[in-house]
Amino acid sequence: QQLDLYACVRPIRHFSGVPAPVKNPEFVDVVIFRENTDDIYLGIEWEAYSKEATKIIGFLSKEFKVDINEDSGIGIKPMSEFKSKRLIRKATPYKTNDGK
Numbered sequence: 001q002q003l004d005l006y007a008c009v010r011p012i013r014h015f016s017g018v019p020a021p022v023k024n025p026e027f028v029d030v031v032i033f034r035e036n037t038d039d040i041y042l043g044i045e046w047e048a049y050s051k052e053a054t055k056i057i058g059f060l061s062k063e064f065k066v067d068i069n070e071d072s073g074i075g076i077k078p079m080s081e082f083k084s085k086r087l088i089r090k091a092t093p094y095k096t097n098d099g100k
Contacts, residue, residue: 006083007090008034033091038083044076 010032014025022028035041046053053074060066068074 004037006035006037007087008036010034031094033087035083035087038079039077040075042078044078046074048073
């Protein structure tokens, strides 16, 4: 997070001789972009029965009528508009430059 390596870019292709779940794997041409600094990567989590988890469960139950078992751990996965749009800007040239 300190280096702001926000984009995980994962090109997908087929290796000859390796079984594939599609009919023409040689035509697979996919690049997956994943945001690396929001969501689960922030690590906002509390163990089940912790003071923090109990407090958040109580808040969600009271304010939003959410039913969460008291033995649940809690993880918050924020996604910002800024970071989502930044990832889209990173991914867009891959499509337009290849003409796909």
